[in-house]
Amino acid sequence: MDWDKLRIFHAVADAGSLTHAGDKLNLSQSAVSRQIRALEESLNATLFHRHARGLILTEQGELLFDAATAMSKRLDAAAARIRDSEEEVFGELRVTTTFGFGTLWLAPRLPKLYEKYPDLSIDLMLEERVLDLPMREADVAIRMKEPSQADLVRKRLMTVQMLLYASRDYLDRIGTPDSLSDIKDHRLICQNPSSAQVGAGASLVQNLMTYNPQSLLTVNNYFGVLQGVLHNLGIGVLPDYVTEDFPDLVRVMPDIESADVPVYLAYPEELRHSQRIAAFRDFVQEEIISHRKQLRQMGKL
Structure with a gap:
């Protein structure tokens, strides 16, 4: 199979348009169209459904696109290894x-x-x-x-825990909780239960919810949780790695913590x-x- 035609096909499938693929490849739309037509003839198969809004892969096109994507990634890997200097x-x-x-x-x-x-x-x-x-x-x-x-080559870097934090201003204004039962007097800021998160953090939040916090602010990532805490909105569930860069954060109820969460670095063999x-x-x-x-x-x- 002609790799050059396959490369053009992959660009068209990725872009969903002959024109956009041509712009990326520095080819005219007609040149791209000819290459796709020639590839379809060589395979005796229709690779795209054509309509006014662009191109959609046929079932045969999907199969070829998956294969071309895998080949492209392997070529990228080989090129990366070749480029790496000692x-x-x-x-x-x-x-x-x-x-x-x-x-x-x-x-x-x-x-x-x-x-x-x-x-x-x-x-x-x-x-x-x-x-x-x-x-x-x-x-x-x-x-x-x-x-x-x-x-994969994998290396354990460290462990983190999800802990409870609030701003100094918030605690001066609302008061510092002494026990989990005091959660009822505070707003809890945490990741949304439906968002992807580590199990240890989710378990801690589930436990805190049983103490009926006064109100909730849920966010789908820890950056949003941190912003809520820094802006004095309540007590937040945050990973312990944020404390160094935000010294105004105060840990509350220091005996409350999640299970250890291992942090790994990994890369292909x-x-x-x-x-x-x-x-x-x-x-x-x-x-x-x-x-x-x-x-x-x-x-x-």
Whole structure:
């Protein structure tokens, strides 16, 4: 099968339009159309349903698109390994992690990584969905549980806990709760039960709800929970890694905590010798050591 035609087909299927694919490939619409027509003739199959709003893959087209996507990701992986220098760190590194950890812990520390490796480009993908690393949806992941996918190098980085926090202003105005029964006098800020979150955090929230908080503010990520706490709206359920960067947060009811949540860094086995991966892994480990040291100095460990 002609790889060039397959590459054009993949771009058209991804864009849903001959024109948009042509713009991406620097080809005219007519040239793209000819290549697609030739590919359909060689396969004796119709790959697209054509209508006024664009193109939709047929069943045969879906099969070919899945195969082309897998091939493209494998080629990307091979290219990444070829580009990796034994002595230099450069190029794109696609990092995936949760929205909370990415916004509240990782992103604020990235200036140090760029300062050390100015030619490195980070594509930070923040989502709760677990991306498929072997299929190269990302190069490296930091997740709040041990990855179950095969063919991954994985390293346990640390553990975190979900704890209760409030702002100093809020506690001065409303008062500090001494026990779980005092939750009835406060607004609880937490992740929405329907949002993706670690089981330990969900279990803690379920327990708190049995004490009938005065009212609720639910958000679908920890960044939103933090904003609610910082703006004096109530007592929030937050991961302990936020405390270093927000010293005005006050932990309340310090005997209340979630079970430990393990944090893992993982990447595909085929990228074991990648200098970009090694640089990122070492950076994260160094920052975690610094983070824990800072917490000990603040008396929060």
